[in-house]
Amino acid sequence: MMDFTILVNKDNLLPRDYVPEGLVEIHEPTGSKIDKTYVNKLNKQAYDAFKEMQKDALKAGYEIFVDSSYRTYDYQERVFNHIVAEKGLEHAKKYVALPGGSEHQTGLAVDVIFRRNNEMIEEQKEDDPEIMWLFSNAHKYGFILRFPKGKENITGVNFEPWHFRYVGKKISEELFSSDMTLEEYSNLQKSK
Ligand SMILES: [Zn+2]
DSSP states (O other): OOTTTOBBBTOOOOOOTTOOOSSOOOOOOOOOOSSOOOOOOEEEHHHHHHHHHHHHHHHTTEEEEEEEOOOOOOHHHHHHHHHHHHHHHHHHHHHHHOTTOGGGTOOOOEEEEEEEETTEESSSSSTTTTHHHHHHGGGGGGGSSSSSSHHHHHSSSSSOOOOOEEEOOHHHHHHHHHHHHHHHHHHHHHHH
């Protein structure tokens, strides 16, 4: 059974050969911006939960899709090197997860994208109604906003209104109601 609370960040890197359990291929009208042939995958339970959330979002009038999901270590390394080549190492270190340091490698993380008036909106902002709907509802489906505003010093990552992480319904409710990040939750578990 996969541990849905697995913590991945710059201090908790996954090894190159780490491949999570239970990945399924997903087919959404989106895809990687760097490699168009890349097939999106997610943990099955996480994707089932996402689909449920997607269905309810649609009922509320919002068309939400998975943009980027599972990434291998090698893929993250390519993304990282791509940014290094374009903007330099310092910039990359600040804005892109290190190879092994992206929780996309767990198959539990989702970058969302949405469609409005038949047009894909490539940039997600905190005041977009779709994003606001996710902020107040994602926890009901087992997802958390992984890098919230005001918690940058704890997560070590800038506010990312598009990045959601599946942790399972029980934990997502707990983190939502106590306004806790996964880092804080993980520390709390260690101290128990
Ligand atoms: Zn992401």
